[in-house]
Amino acid sequence: MIKRLPSLYLLLVGLVLPAILVTLALSASFNYHQAKSSILMEVDRESQNSLKSLNSTISGLLEAYAVNEYEQILGNEIALTPHCALIVEDFNLSKILGSQYITGYIRSSSGKIQSYEPDNPAHKEHLNSCLQRYQTSILSNQDEAIGSLQLYSSDQPLQAELKDTLSQSLLSALLTCVLMAILLMVLSRVFFITPLDQIMAAIGDTDKTGLPNKAIPEQGPRELRALARSMNSMITSVRLSQRDLQQEKDTVNHMAHFDALTGLANRTLFNDRLESGIARAQRHHYKLALLVIDLDHFKRVNDSLGHNAGDQVLTLITQRLSQLIRSDDTLARLGGDEFTIVQEGLDNTDEACYLAQRVLHAIGQPLEVDNQLLYINSSIGISIYPDNGQSSAELLMQADAAMNLAKNEGRNDYRLFDSSLTQDAQEWLTMEARLRKALQQDELEPFFQPQINIRTGQIEGFEALARWISPEEGLISPGRFIPLAEQSGLIEALDLQIIQKSMQHFADWHRQGLNPGILSVNLNARHFQNPALIKTLQDLMSQSGFKTEWLEVEVTETQLMTKPEDAIQVLNQLHDSGIRIALDDFGTGYSSLSYIKRLPITKLKIDQSFIRDLPDDSEDASIVRSVIALAKHLGLEILAEGAETEQQINFLLNNRCDRVQGYFYARPMPADATQLYLTPEPVRA
């Protein structure tokens, strides 16, 4: 509860009126003292005159024993003057009577005139209370003293003057106070209160931000005008700041909710819209479809044509998609090449399928970017509310799963979510978490598969292959975790961990006098984005005592071709540092011969898919011969992967492919088995 405070009126009156009262009191006091002095002088003068006059008047009467006459004169005198008492001692009469004859009159405090009684104590007391006593002798014509006259002056004039002064001062003070109070109220009303009221009214009339709608009126005295001016200036500043803030807020809000490139809703806004859409669908009992659209091989566009081209592609696709959706639907870009559409108000699932088909068609139309025609397809996953889930997270996860299914099943198509997709997606997420944990807990180990020179029978080296030995499941297939590691970005850490452990084993084996040859390690193309790659490898080698000439880096043809220019640069640096480079899975990609010529590679590894059906598959045989010929022509070493049968060995031997890696000779082995494999027979024995 706000304590009730006194108004400005009361404060002003409370301050000014006491000051006026004090001033008037001082003035009244001064006036009183002035008047008192003047009155005392006047009383003294009048008393002296009266005494003298009375003396001359009654002296004859005293002499003539006209007692009653002079008593009447005394009575008349006291009645006409303010004297306190008039007393006469008649010596003649006293002489006759034989005792003092004192007569006269006194004026009581109530103003009543009484005969003076000398024996009355109250009368004597009254004389003592008079202001001043004057006395004179009454002389006869012969200058004999025949009596005495005493005049007691009264303080009544003084009291009356004091009363008048006080009453006048009081009246004056009251009138002045009332007038001043009225004047103060009027003036304060005119000059302070009204302008303040107007200022307060202006301040009170605010918009939703709490700022006044109108300018503060600049009225009243200078200080109030200055105050109003300052407030207006402050309000203007605040308003401008608020506007700037709002703009920044809008910008941030836009950035927070919209994709900068396409202007579409981003993930945050998408989530809001999806949740709102679910709420509406629930309220109005209709279906809602979520379409997750992922462009197929969009990465290639970025890698081959640059990010600007990729951005243009995304912008063009955004325009096309925007034309397909209704105003109530939401088109969003969740990141990269992933779009979503929230389609509301569906009666059945077919409407979502129809939209997916239109999206596939729209995206599939040729795109002209930098004077080049590009053909891009997309894969779409669809989840339906309420059929496939109740929450936005569920729907998104399920649409993602459906989209992945579409990709896995050949891309450029759409898939509706079914429950099995959910399990796959869950497993995927679980595996990713487990793999991350396995890397932290050092559960991955290198397995070594020998590379054999079939012409000499010598071990030329080993390829280190990552194996995950889970405490719960035991050995987990690389087919389950390598793609996951590549998609989740864990592949870099995985590669380095395997390289580091392999180098350590190789260094140990060399120190043991064994000859493991060349260590081939797989290096994902993501490493090429790491500018410290060479240093990292050198650090690992120096830590373990591994020598550079023992190392061979295998890069898959497919990865190499995603960014060939970048790869060439990095591979040159590797080559220059003395590291050998092998092109893995050769034949599966789309290597341009011009690039291969420029690559500092020392070895080509024929993908096992070409070896698997040798020598019966003539097409594979032809390819293998061509590759071998190409390697020979370029002066590269050639190695065939996946040789499992003697026929395949013979075919390769006959076609001058000297190096083989496959089950025919040995499966990938753990380090201890590899060490044993390297140990000569007599020693092993």
Added chain:
Amino acid sequence: MRLRLTSIFLLLVLLPLSLAWTSVARADQAQSGKQLVYITSDRRIPFWDIMSRGIQQRAQQLGHQVQILSANNSTKRELEHLALALRQQVDGLIISPTSSSAGATLIKLASAAGIPVVVADIGADSDKYLSFIASDNYQGAYELGRILSRALIQKGWQSGRVGIVAIPQRRQNGRERTAGFMQALDEAGILAAGMRQQVDFSYTETYTFSRELIDSEPELRALWLQGSDRYQAALDAIKDAGREGEILLATFDAEPEFIDMIQSGQLIGAAMQQPFLIGEEAVIRLDRHFHGESVTPEHKLSVLAVSADNLQTHLPTIRRNVLGQQVTP
């Protein structure tokens, strides 16, 4: 019948006895009577002397002792007499002061000493007295005015003027006399010529005032003296003015020779106070006070307006109450 006769006999016998007993009782009381003092303004003046005798006679009758003190028209002496009375601690005081004002002082001093005061004539500027006995001056002057008016009318002098030689008008009796007389003249349609106030009551003063009035007013047909003792001065003035027989004379108060003068027409009339009676009444008032009886604070005695027409009727009263001739002090 015998019973009735017996009752009448008893009544006739017992009533005188009762009266005799009362007189004896009063005489006894007089033996242990009160000490009285009468302060008169001037006993040399017959009026006051006659009043003194009235006081003396009545006091004697009531068994009181009275001391007559004359101030001889001196205020000082008057006060000295009062001081004497105070020192003697008398029981009662009768005053005929030299003036009303002086009377007030006497009354004040006596009252302060607890002495009851009866004012006999003159009056006093005080109300602290026991009783005030005075002549009805207004009545007397009025009746005298009527006598004079009738006389003037009878002589056909109703257009004539009347001059007045007055006692001081500051005295209450003076003012009453003037008022009563003027009332009668007004009623008769006769105008006054003028008025002179006496100061020293001397012959010369009266003569001078009378001559001034006569000389200043040719139509003057009458003179009225508010006092009686200086009538000769007025007669001389008329005579000296050569107006003898043309100007009538009337007076207030009386002198022994007035009986003859009225009878002879030399004096047309006189308003005669009864000083002897006033003195008696004053003593009676004090006596009543001594006996605890209530006393009226003011008592007016009639003034005899005597002319030739009623002189014989009033003559016994005049001789006793006015002139005090039938009483031996």
